Amino acid sequence: ILNVEQSPQSLHVQEGDSTNFTCSFPSSNFYALHWYRWETAKSPEALFVMTLNGDEKKKGRISATLNTKEGYSYLYIKGSQPEDSATYLCAPNQAGTALIFGKGTTLSVSS
Amino acid sequence: NAGVMQNPRHLVRRRGQEARLRCSPVKGHSHVYWYRQLPEEGLKFMVYLQKENIIDESGMPKERFSAEFPKEGPSILRIQQVVRGDSAAYFCASSPPGLATLDTQYFGPGTRLTVL
Numbered sequence: 008i009l010n011v012e013q014s015p016q017s018l019h020v021q022e023g024d025s026t027n028f029t030c031s032f033p034s035s036n037f038y039a040l041h042w043y044r045w046e047t048a049k050s051p052e053a054l055f056v057m058t059l060n061g062d063e064k065k066k067g068r069i070s071a072t073l074n075t076k077e078g079y080s081y082l083y084i085k086g087s088q089p090e091d092s093a094t095y096l097c098a099p100n101q102a103g104t105a106l107i108f109g110k111g112t113t114l115s116v117s118s
Numbered sequence: 119n120a121g122v123m124q125n126p127r128h129l130v131r132r133r134g135q136e137a138r139l140r141c142s143p144v145k146g147h148s149h150v151y152w153y154r155q156l157p158e159e160g161l162k163f164m165v166y167l168q169k170e171n172i173i174d175e176s177g178m179p180k181e182r183f184s185a186e187f188p189k190e191g192p193s194i195l196r197i198q199q200v201v202r203g204d205s206a207a208y209f210c211a212s213s214p215p216g217l218a219t220l221d222t223q224y225f226g227p228g229t230r231l232t233v234l
Contacts, residue, residue, distance in 0.1 A: 039220050050122070050209070050225035051161070058220065096161070105174055106151075106223065110160040 013097060013109035020087050020116055027083045028112040030097030034078035038100040042071055042082055045111065046093040054082075054095075087116045120145065122226035123192075124210050130232045131200050139195040139229045143212030150193040151223060152178075152185060155207040167193060200233045207231075 012031040020026050030040070042054040055064040060075040068085045084091055094113045098106035123142040131137050143150050152164040163177040167187035178185065182200075187193040197204055207230050211223035 041222070043225075050227050051211075053222040053224070056220060056222055105163045105166060105177065107163065108153075108161040 011109040013112050017113040022118045024087050025085045027081050030080045032078050032099040036101040037075045040080050041098045043096040044093045089116045089118050092116045124226035124229050128230050132234050137197040137200050141193040141210030147212035148215045149213040150187050151211045152195050153209045202233045205233045
């Protein structure tokens with residue numbers, strides 16, 4: 008069973024702060040890593056799919072890096088805004104198709 | 119374009135009844151996935167289907183649960199003889215034809231099942 012750890016579990020920052028979260032996963036048989044954003048009362052929304060070691064993706068103020076050799080990915084948010092408040096989920100694939108979701112990091116941004 | 123549709127959004131059943139949850143994928147998508155979120159837990163994979171085929175059901179309980187994705191119509195997750203422990207939010211996701219492992223999955227709004 009793939010063990011996916013996300014830290015911290017929750018985070019509270021002030022508007023304008025930059026922040027980052029960690030997703031750790033077993034490095035063996037790695038295939039891809041997905042990041043999702045899940046706002047309260049909405050559906051999970053895809054942010055990135057990452058496959059290559061050293062990969063870096065960016066979408067606006069949000070970016071992510073991937074280290075497949077040591078089994079971790081970082082998600083960064085630059086200049087946090089209240090609308091960034093959500094739970095951020097990572098989900099690696101090993102060989103096969105099932106996404107194994109971590110429990111997420113819940114971000115709260117206050118103005 | 120319509121996203122993933124799920125209905126009903128809320129479903130209440132008494133113990134022992136059957137629950138049928140429906141999922142219509144994004145138009146053109148041929149892969150459907152079902153996930154369950156139990157209270158205080160994360161999303162757990164249940165089953166992955168393509169049209170008329172179950173590809174991976176490793177996350178689905180062996181008894182009382184079944185899923186289908188017929189040639190025509192929505193995907194159905196069926197739970198027979200529901201028990202209180204089945205109370206959860208059930209999410210469906212879909213992805214386009216291709217290499218499912220690398221494709222973004224698009225999630226529906228979920229069905230919240232409450233078993234009395």
